[in-house]
Amino acid sequence: MSFLPVHSRQLSRQQRFSCLQMCLSTLLLLASLAAVAGEPCQPFEGGRVDARMLEVMRRAASEGRLYRVDPGSSRVGFCIRYFPQQEFRGEFTHIVGGLVMPSTMHQYGQALLLIHTTTLNASNENLVPLVKSHEFMDTSRYPDMLFQGRAFEWLGPLQGYIYGDLTLKGITQPVVFNVGIEILDEGLGNLPDRIRLQGKGQVNRYQFNMRSHRLMISGTVELCLDVELVPWGS
Secondary structure (H helix, E strand, O other): OEOOOHHHHHOOHHHHHHHHHHHHHHEEEEEOHHHOOOOOOHHHOOOOOOHHHHHHHHHHHHOOOEEEEOHHHOEEEEEEEEOOOEEEEEEEOOOEEEEEOOOEOOOOOOOEEEEEOOOOEEOOHHHHHHHHOOOOOOOOOOOEEEEEEEEEEEEEOOEEEEEEEEEEOOEEEEEEEEEEEEEEEOOOOOOOOEEEEEEEEEEEHHHHOOOOOOOOEOOEEEEEEEEEEEEOOO
């Protein structure tokens, strides 16, 4: 069964939502800014990611089934509580990415997310050196963090979970993102011209060997992503 039949332009809004669910189940890729104009798999070469996943990315780009993250409208952030009852918010905006549309209705895939941790904006600039130091993110030795999804579970037409693993400071731990999608521009074709994906997840910093300042800083870190996606060639 083809995912892009000629008559698909007559799909109802609900059917379009169902198609979009299948799209989001295949592959979410957030890479470095340099990947926009060139090879979409470049940030993941060298054995960091299974070669089969990279091949899916390349094939989708050649077949016109690849969406990219709009870097001007996208961000990935985190927040953590610290004494006395305050909250540190950090945000990474030097990101791009892509969404591979499946070639058939029965195709499933995985998720990828790569963030350069050196590009950090924060609510409290005085704490940025500590957050980037070896006691926490150690950005000089580990300039990025990687998320690889294992499965996608839909809870409703526009809400679901992405289950996967987060690698930070060379340590890999499981994490779950609760995500929702919004169609911003339906366009004239069978797929939207612009969509928005938002999600939240939680990790424990102690699991990533960030054990300093236990009495002053919470062990729970909330991760947030807010990205807009458009067709790769636009």
